[in-house]
Amino acid sequence: APEAQKEVKSDEPKLPSWNEGENKNAILDFVEKTTTVGSSDFVPEKDRIAVFDNDGCLWSEQPFYFQLAYAIDYVKKEAPNHPEWNDSPVLKSAIDGDINGILSKGEHGIIEVVMASHTGMTAEEFSQNVKDWLATAKHPETGMAYNQMIYQPMVELLSYLRANGFKTFIVSGGGIDFLRVWAEEAYGIPPYQVIGSSIKAQYEEVDGKKAIVKTPELNFIDDKEGKPVGIHQHIGMRPIIAAGNSDGDYQMLEYTTQGSGPRLGILIHHTDSEREFAYDSLSPIGNLKKGLIDGPSLGWVIVDMAKDWSQVYPK
Amino acid sequence: APEAQKEVKSDEPKLPSWNEGENKNAILDFVEKTTTVGSSDFVPEKDRIAVFDNDGCLWSEQPFYFQLAYAIDYVKKEAPNHPEWNDSPVLKSAIDGDINGILSKGEHGIIEVVMASHTGMTAEEFSQNVKDWLATAKHPETGMAYNQMIYQPMVELLSYLRANGFKTFIVSGGGIDFLRVWAEEAYGIPPYQVIGSSIKAQYEEVDGKKAIVKTPELNFIDDKEGKPVGIHQHIGMRPIIAAGNSDGDYQMLEYTTQGSGPRLGILIHHTDSEREFAYDSLSPIGNLKKGLIDGPSLGWVIVDMAKDWSQVYPK
Ligand SMILES: [Ca+2]
Ligand SMILES: [Ca+2]
Incomplete structure (x- = not known):
């Protein structure tokens, strides 16, 4: 099949909830160079795979998942x-x-x-x-609906990537079926582009009709080295963009950025105790230590939420 | 996200390698009614999921897979x-x-x-x-390259469905990684829309770089009741169209057509010993018995290859 190599451009401001600075520029530059026909870093549309962790990367995760x-x-x-x-x-x-x-x-x-x-x-x-x-249901601290506590800058990034021919996937340690219920409305990501941890399922008759029944046995843990495996099983390609926020995403970013050609790794660092939550290496939820140490030398973009985002949740 | 409800129309002849008749009409009518805004059978684009078996449904499978x-x-x-x-x-x-x-x-x-x-x-x-x-490699009987032995009428059907807002998936008993190598070129189906049987994989260092290594342990058998389970795990939605050719597809067609609203089940019956192969209930490969007995009363379209297809392989 011929590769769709068209560039999608628009006059709207790009990533409006991201403050100007080197991190925003690094993302815009990456998209620009990989989607510009004739660029030495051009990537055919079919290979533009971008994967995103969910908890703490696309929506909040404190005080617990x-x-x-x-x-x-x-x-x-x-x-x-x-x-x-x-x-x-x-x-x-x-x-x-x-x-x-x-x-x-x-x-x-x-x-x-x-x-x-x-x-x-x-x-x-x-x-x-x-x-x-x-x-x-309402979040105990903010009083917001949980699916309102998604990150506006990340929603913009997902949308910007799709407008530039990327396929966006969620690769979460959380449950795949839980995410699929609301990911399309929240992020524009359809159920078949959601990867997550899962329990086993069976095909059974229920009330006279065949259905999928969820059974109490673990099927797959989509965390740490499980993330590259889950990506392989569901996508079958090495992504060129990966974003996460904890050391559970380390292997996913490593797998992504060790591929040949242009690659982008992004870590969201929770630095904003006023608008969201501030935590990293000491938090049992979303623990981030190794990524902060190794990330900069690996060329990963470390997003400083307090500094890089002009807005956290949708208005 | 707002549903895309646009109709995709074209002046090209529809399904040119399908002979006129009730089976072709059943397929065209189904697509027409599910994609026409205002039709009582209209299906929003996000729910237009179509799944296809591969061996014997999209390409040949004789004398063995x-x-x-x-x-x-x-x-x-x-x-x-x-x-x-x-x-x-x-x-x-x-x-x-x-x-x-x-x-x-x-x-x-x-x-x-x-x-x-x-x-x-x-x-x-x-x-x-x-x-x-x-x-x-060449097929021992036809001398053709294996990936030339795909069914032109099915390639047209896949393309016609996509032009009408359907997402097309392969749901094969065959190996997922084997299929992903060539499915995009042959059928226009990208790796992340291929579901199949799989072996386990590990994330490991190989020659100084991290990679996915295929390990000798079964992970999932995507056949019979495994097909609805595989669909659930990968797609997370009940399809509205399913096509297969053997009793290994029975549960997939059953799962699909037992959903509420308009549904289409298709079985490819291999009746053409001159242009392809003729086999059904006696063949160890692609055995089809129960589907032929139950299919008509369940409203499934039983495609008679010899009668319904004007062409088998691409010219
Ligand atoms: Ca996370
Ligand atoms: Ca088959």
Whole structure:
């Protein structure tokens, strides 16, 4: 198939919520050189693959992952139908709204709450539950709807890339089915361009019709070295742009930027305690240490949220 | 995001390699009614998902799957570097070109040859090997390059659907990485819209750079009830069009056509022994029995290759 090599240009200001400076310029320059026919760095449209982490990269993740807030709210709401949940310390913590009781069990605590809230139902039922929750749930600190706490500068970047022939994908440690419910409306990214952690699914008859049922067994963890593997399995190509915000994205940025030809790695550094949250190497959520140390010498763009963004959430 | 509801129309003849008749009409009518704004069967562009089996649906699969021909050719070529392969009856059969010796071991025979030929290398090396093979290998009966043995009427259908706002995906029992090498050139389907069976992959350092290495462990079998599961994992939506040619596609067509709203199931029946191959319920490759029995009452379009197609392969 002939490669579409057309340039998409527009008179609108580019990335309006990004402040002028070397980081904004690095992004604009990269897009310019990879999409200009005749440029030595020109990349055919079919190879313009851009991958984005979600939590802390496209939307907020403090004081803890929003998907975990969903899981806890679901367990609280459904607890009267599941008296057996009181026998589990982790689920009892969820019912009592004791987030530390869950997090103190580490990854296993999170997985147990996720299994209780994400499985034993059809994929359609799960999607509807998430939709219903998003319509009413509010963030405990900002009072905003969770899907309003997306980063306007990143939404602009996604849109700008697509206007320049890039395909944009989410590559998240979070749950693939949770993200797919709202990623298209929030980011313009359709369900089939969402990659994430997943549980197993089965094809079964439910109420006389065949459906996909979510079962309580881990299928894939899309984090750290899992991210390049997930990219391989879903996309089958090495991206040329990768953006993340934690050391869980290190391998994804490494995989992306070690490819030949022009490559762009972006790390979002949470430096804005006034408009969002400030955290990095000491935070259990979105821990970023190695990326900050190695990133600059690897040519990665380290975005300083407080300095580089004129706006955080959509107005 | 607002739904793109524009209709794509053109003055070119539609599906020129399809003979006039009720099957061609059923396909054209379906596309017309689902893409006409104001039609009670109108489907928003974002929901226009169409899935296609590959072997025997988009290209030929006789006298045995072309991917198996690749695997055997690879084992023959590499045998001098792997004296240990002679200790395996299956691999010895491959080295001797004894296809029946492989098939007599059933699925395990095929898997052993696939593991020997598809693993222990990076994803990039594998892709290059497949590319090199396709450039020179010839089908034993037709003498054609394998990737010339694609079905012109199906290539037209894929293109017609995309021109009408559908996203086209491959959902194959064959190997996902094998397909991705050539599906874009053959069908206009990019790597990230290919779903298939897969082996596990690891993120590792190879020659000083990080790469995806294909490892000898099954990851997913995309066949029968695996097809709806694979669709769920990769696409995250129930398709509205599904096409296949064997009972391995039964669940995919069932899953697709049991959804609410307009749905189209298509089965390609191999009836043309002169221009292609004629086979169905007695063939070990592409076995089709239940689909032929149930399909008509389920409203599935049963394509009669000899009658419905004016041309099989591209000119
Ligand atoms: Ca993150
Ligand atoms: Ca088939």
